[in-house]
Amino acid sequence: MPIPTRSFAHVRLTVTDIERSRAFYDDVFGLPVAFEVPADADEATREQLSFLYGGVIYALGDSLLGLRPVSTDRFDEDRTGLDHVSFAVDTRADLDAATAVLDERGVAHGGVKDVGAGFILEFRDPDGIALELFAPKA
Numbered sequence: 001m002p003i004p005t006r007s008f009a010h011v012r013l014t015v016t017d018i019e020r021s022r023a024f025y026d027d028v029f030g031l032p033v034a035f036e037v038p039a040d041a042d043e044a045t046r047e048q049l050s051f052l053y054g055g056v057i058y059a060l061g062d063s064l065l066g067l068r069p070v071s072t073d074r075f076d077e078d079r080t081g082l083d084h085v086s087f088a089v090d091t092r093a094d095l096d097a098a099t100a101v102l103d104e105r106g107v108a109h110g111g112v113k114d115v116g117a118g119f120i121l122e123f124r125d126p127d128g129i130a131l132e133l134f135a136p137k138a
Contacts, residue, residue, distance in 0.1 A: 016127055
């Protein structure tokens with residue numbers, strides 16, 4: 001019998017520079033922080049939150065998106081592992097608005113594309129990790 005999963009619990013991305021990546025994800029997505037080590041945390045709190053490895057975990061609907069500062073190389077979707085992360089939005093209009101947000105921030109993107117079942121907007125984070133926004137067709 002297959003394992004009865006219903007959704008992703010979380011995705012954690014490894015990044016080379018946590019400050020740079022946090023600035024990007026905070027600015028582009030504005031997600032609320034679910035877990036991080038407070039600057040004034042005592043040793044017991046730091047130990048309890050050691051699973052963060054100096055990174056941050058954001059709340060994303062019913063899921064979590066984490067950044068972990070451990071990688072020393074660059075992202076490559078052609079290697080075994082992660083190809084890209086796709087975030088759901090409600091409408092094509094949301095993708096058009098996202099295009100404007102990315103343009104304002106100087107984030108290169110591929111423009112909105114019709115992929116049959118919906119529309120996508122592709123771009124990359126500061127480590128070159130491939131990101132996508134997806135809107136279903138109405």
